Amino acid sequence: KGSIIMKLKNVGIIGVGSYKPEKILTNSDLEKMVETSNEWIVSRTGIEERRIAEDSQATSDLAYEAAKKALENAKVSPEEIDLIIVATMTPDYFTPATAAIVQDKLGATKAAAFDLSSACSVQVYALVVAQNFIATGAYKKVLVIGAETLSKVLDWTDRNTCILFGDGASAMVLGEVEEGYGIKAFHLAADGSGEQALLVPAGGSRKPATSETVENKEHFLKMNGKEVFKFAVTVIPDTVAKTLEKAGMEMSDIDLIVPHQANYRIVSAAAKKMNYPEEKFYMNLNKLGNTSGASIGLALTEAYENGLVKKGDNLVFVGFGAGLSYASLVLKWAY
Numbered sequence: 359k360g361s362i363i364m365k366l367k368n369v370g371i372i373g374v375g376s377y378k379p380e381k382i383l384t385n386s387d388l389e390k391m392v393e394t395s396n397e398w399i400v401s402r403t404g405i406e407e408r409r410i411a412e413d414s415q416a417t418s419d420l421a422y423e424a425a426k427k428a429l430e431n432a433k434v435s436p437e438e439i440d441l442i443i444v445a446t447m448t449p450d451y452f453t454p455a456t457a458a459i460v461q462d463k464l465g466a467t468k469a470a471a472f473d474l475s476s477a478c479s480v481q482v483y484a485l486v487v488a489q490n491f492i493a494t495g496a497y498k499k500v501l502v503i504g505a506e507t508l509s510k511v512l513d514w515t516d517r518n519t520c521i522l523f524g525d526g527a528s529a530m531v532l533g534e535v536e537e538g539y540g541i542k543a544f545h546l547a548a549d550g551s552g553e554q555a556l557l558v559p560a561g562g563s564r565k566p567a568t569s570e571t572v573e574n575k576e577h578f579l580k581m582n583g584k585e586v587f588k589f590a591v592t593v594i595p596d597t598v599a600k601t602l603e604k605a606g607m608e609m610s611d612i613d614l615i616v617p618h619q620a621n622y623r624i625v626s627a628a629a630k631k632m633n634y635p636e637e638k639f640y641m642n643l644n645k646l647g648n649t650s651g652a653s654i655g656l657a658l659t660e661a662y663e664n665g666l667v668k669k670g671d672n673l674v675f676v677g678f679g680a681g682l683s684y685a686s687l688v689l690k691w692a693y
């Protein structure tokens with residue numbers, strides 16, 4: 359009765375790009391910094407080395423490099439971008455938003471800009487936010503950037519955490535795509551009862567910075583590894599099943615899964631639970647470690663550049679991490 363039926367647009371990724379800082383930190387470098395071994399790190403996580411940003415590089419600098427490449431790949435100019443979302447847990451500042459800094463650097467003069475925070479599942483969250491702006495016709499082109507300088511919030515004397523993470527950035531341009539292509543379904547979730555499992559305790563409003571918090575190293579990432587591990591292995595199959603059910607698809611329809619790159623053993627255990635071949639999970643954490651909000655895009659860009667992602671392929675992205683939070687989406691690759 360008097361309602362307007364709006365045809366939603368199909369929204370897909372139309373360009374990807376990434377940036378890896380030059381400096382490589384290997385497991386044998388870490389052996390000189392903390393009580394650990396290459397063998398321990400590789401067998402527990404699959405990580406061999408990670409990239410580390412320069413002291414002079416902030417998250418927006420990495421984000422900018424990845425964004426330029428994604429825009430080139432999409433053949434879209436900065437002036438065509440309507441919105442920039444930077445997905446990160448290591449922003450340049452509390453305020454202003456890192457996305458605004460990137461907007462200026464890119465010369466994306468017409469773009470709105472904001473950051474999104476949901477730890478390692480944030481890039482999937484950001485893609486869904488972007489999808490909705492474009493599906494409704496509000497915006498035409500949205501740039502989603504995942505960028506992290508985790509090296510700056512790590513305690514380099516804590517072997518429980520410092521061996522796991524790395525720096526990097528990835529970017530995706532989203533726009534309208536042909537009928538039948540693009541994002542088909544998603545599932546976003548959180549379980550905030552796991553707040554303490556993975557967090558930076560101080561520096562926020564719960565515990566503002568004091569000389570004591572600095573002395574106690576409370577501005578660095580703390581983690582309960584076992585709890586996060588169990589959580590991840592449970593939620594990956596759960597969220598992917600929910601997304602595929604919404605899309606009316608089966609695991610056998612999926613050509614490639616691009617998971618958050620946290621730990622090879624997490625992905626391997628999840629693959630077993632899902633009864634889906636491990637080789638179809640694209641992994642590059644051996645060279646990059648866990649880059650949190652940047653990791654899915656870094657893996658996706660590499661898979662695309664290696665010719666493993668082709669037009670018509672059905673891809674699943676799945677993220678999980680602090681919050682606790684988790685998320686997945688399924689899309690048909692459009693170019």
Ligand code: COA
Binds near residue numbers: 393399517
């Ligand atoms: N090098 C050598 N020994 C280490 C170590 C390191 N870098 N880090 C921890 N250890 C020690 C522990 O102190 C422990 O010693 P103890 O038995 O004397 O106390 C021993 O190794 C075993 O630790 P444990 O925690 O049982 O190992 P694990 O098999 O659970 O692996 C993680 C630890 C961190 C690799 C694993 O729990 C994990 O990957 N969790 C998920 C983390 C993650 O991905 N977080 C981000 C999600 S987005």
